[in-house]
Structures are given as C-alpha cells and as structure tokens.
Amino acid sequence: MENDATDDVTAGPVPDNAPAVDAVGVTAEADHGGGLSFHPLDQFIVRPLFGDAGAPVHWYTITNATLWMALAVLCVFALLVLATRGRNIVPSRGQSVAELAYGFIHKMVEDVAGKDALRFFPYIFTLFLFILFANFLALIPMSFSPTSHIAVTAVLALAVFVTVTVVGFVKNGTKFLDLFWVSSAPLALRPVLAVIEVISYFVRPLSHSVRLAGSIMAGHAVLKVFAGFAALTIAAPLSIIGVVAIYGLEVLVAAIQAYVFTILTCVYLKDALHPHH
Template identity: 70%
Template sequence: MAGAPADGGFNIHPMDQFVVKGLFSGEAPSGLADMFMITNQTLWLAISVLCIVALLVWGSRGRAMVPSRLQSVGELMYGFIHKMVEDVAGKDAIRFFPYVMTLFTFILFANLVALIPTSFSVTSHIAVTGVLAMMVFLTVTILGFILNGAGFLKLFWPSDAPAALKPVLAVIELISYFVRPVSHSIRLGANLMAGHAVLKVFAGFAGALGLGAVFPIAAIVAVYGLEVLVAVIQAYVFTILTCVYLKDALHPGH
C-alpha cells in the first residue's frame, strides 16, 4: 500500500496484500472459532474454480466440430497436458491424467486471476501450495508402494554406483525425496509472492510521485508482462514435476 511520505520516506507496505482477512469482518482469522470464516482467500479460490468451470464446462458444452474460441482454448490445454503426461511419465500414466489436468488448471487460473487489480494471490500462500505439494507427495508415495511393493525402494538405491558409495547416495536420495514437497511448494509460492511484492512497490512509487511517475509506471507494465509469463511457467513447472514424480512411482527402477 502506498500513502503520503512518512518521516521523509515513502510509506509502502508491499506485504499487506498477502494478509488473509474476513470478507465481511475485515479481520484476520484467529483460532478455531474462525475456522469457517469466509475470507478474501476463499473468495478468490472460488473465482479461480468458476473460471475453470466457465472454460472447460460451459465453454465446451456444445462440443462443436468447429470449436468456439473457449472450446479451442480448452482443447489446447487438454491436449497439451495429455501429451505432457504421456511423454514424461509414460503411456501407463494416462489413467492419472485427470488428476494432473486438475492441478495444472487450478494453479494456472489461480495465478492468472491474482493479476487482476485488487485481487488476492492464493498461490502465494504456503497454506495452498503446501497442501497441493503434499497431495502430490502422498499420492506418489502411496501409489509407488501399492504398484511396486518393496520394489519402490529401488528408487533410493543407485544400482549403478560403486558399492562403497551406495549407502551414502541412498541417504542423499532419501533426504532429497522427503524434501520434495518443501521445494515443490516454496518454488511456486515464492515466485508468485516476489512478483506481486515488486508490483506493489512500483505501484507505491507511482502513487507517491504523482505526475512524475513515468519510470514506475513503465516498470509496472514490464513487470506485469513478466508476471503473466511467470504465472503460466510456474503452473507448467509444478505440473511437469508432478509428472516426473509420478514416473518414479510407476517405474522406480528406471
């Protein structure tokens, strides 16, 4: 937020935009009593879901041979993710395509609607990205043991390494495996938070400088364009990493 200069400086608070507040009370939730409070985060989560429904359900309701614009976008997304799952995780991973498609569309739309002025970035919060990452981690781990039994542990045992290094590498592989949900979630959340914070800083300078805000406004335009790209890339990165982890569950010995 930007205001008048205070104590000779700019009064800019770029992190205020990430505060979760009650939609009607304006107060931050605290304790179990506010567990079911409808917040700004709840609102923009719902808007993201409605955008997905509008594109993939309402936009393709006609299933026309000559698709409309919305149907074309939906079909392009469908084909893109279907090919990604098949190329990265193999043909036997196609049965998990609905799960991967759901992840991609949710993250993509949550990232994009967060670029609307006065909106709220739900994917900048570890409460959201952490849940998504843990869902992937638990799904892959459980699936790996169900499909392969104890053979899933081959994932942690480098069979081609020298015998003396195998125990050390096994420990490293085990640690890196359990760090996956942390890196998976922080990569998404941190990139979104950093970009929105930079936008808020430049917006604060533009508001404070008034008519002399040519440079901050130009910077906002440039950073905004970059953030659109980041929103798409981060959805892609999260999804392709999910496919890589899924491949480990299906083919742990490879």
C-alpha cells in the same frame, strides 16, 4: 524482518488522525498525506469477505481467499464446461482453448509419466488448472493470490508427495526403494548416493511448494514496491514503466509456474510408477 524493513519506509508526515483504512487495507496514506509508504505484503492478508474487517478468521469463514479460489473454480467451469457446450467437431474459440489445455496436459502426463499414469490425469489436470487460474486471477489489481501462500502450495505439494509415495509402494512394493539404490553406480558409492537420494526425495515437497509460492509472492511484492514509488513525482515514470515490465514478466511467471508444478508432479509420478533408474 522484511515487515519492519518495509513498513518503516514511511517517509513524510503521517497525519495524526489515522488515515482512512478502507476494507482492502491498501495504503491510503500516500494519497492523503503525500508521504511515501510501502506495504507490499498487505496484499497477502487474509480477511473475512463479509462483516467487519477485523473479525476472526475461522476455518469456515468466507474470506478473500475463498473468493479468489471460487473465481478460479468458476473460470475452470467456464472454460471447460460452458465453452465446450457446443461439442462441436469444428471447435469454437473457447472450446479450442479447452481442448488445447486438455491435450497439453494429457500429452505431458503420457510423455513424462507413461501411459499407465493417465489414471491420474484428472488429478494432475485439476492441479494445473487451479494453479494456472489462481495465478492469472491474482494478476488482477486489488485481487488476492492464493498460490502465494505457503499454506496452499504446501497442501498441493504434500498431496502430490503422499500420492506419489503411496502409489509407489502400492504398485511396486518394496521394489519402490530401488529408487534410492542407484544400481548403476559403483557399489561403494551406493550407500552415499542412497542417503542423498532419500534426502532429495523428502525435500521434494518443500521445493515443490516454495518454488510456486515464492515466485508468486516475490513478483507481487515487487509490483507493489514499484507501485509505491509512483507516489513520488520524480520516480513515477520509471516506476510505472517498471510496473508494466514486471507485470508482463508476472504473466509469464503465472503460466510457467503452473507448468513447472504440473510437470514436476508428472516426473514424481513417473518415479513412483517406474522406480528403476
């Protein structure tokens, strides 16, 4: 288990009187004990925002996940509602960014999935904005990254999967199954290809969700590992340079993963609307 591997890298004497574990739960040992300890996965712990740190997490409990998702919603509101308040013909900076995002996703949906997919534009734009802002907000130090959790990305991906499948059958009926029957291939190969196509179709939500959660989680864990080395005087300069470099990479990843998730949604939607190869 990664946990064991990482948690056991606690070098140096850990003081017997348990070190102060603050509400955020980050490793305070390094500061006090002078030892080296890695807890790169602690940043992903879901904990109640109010009350005791150890209180049980019910489905309705307001947690750090709630906070950072709510901040993402607020950012969306600020960008797309507050910034466009002026409805200017010549846009302000904020309005210009909002229009850019709108135009970007609108064009992507139209180009990739076709004009008839524009009905789903609000849905796809919602996914894009949520993932984008959740990813970017997660890069604030001490924040929580909702999109690093497979529970979150799996729901996003399954929602896309279910929507696409339902739309495919409603719009094309049984012709939707043509998607799996590659009519351009030789007849003998078609059953084999059909099996492969069906498997790849059902693997979609898995890859769709794990790609996002995995890359966000890995990036943040690596950041924490590099940061952990900063406690060692010898390694500190290298580790700080590493943190800066990885952070830059993560900024890129945050945007790219939002883009990838969105464009894959469009590709899947295109399959549902036009299932012919």
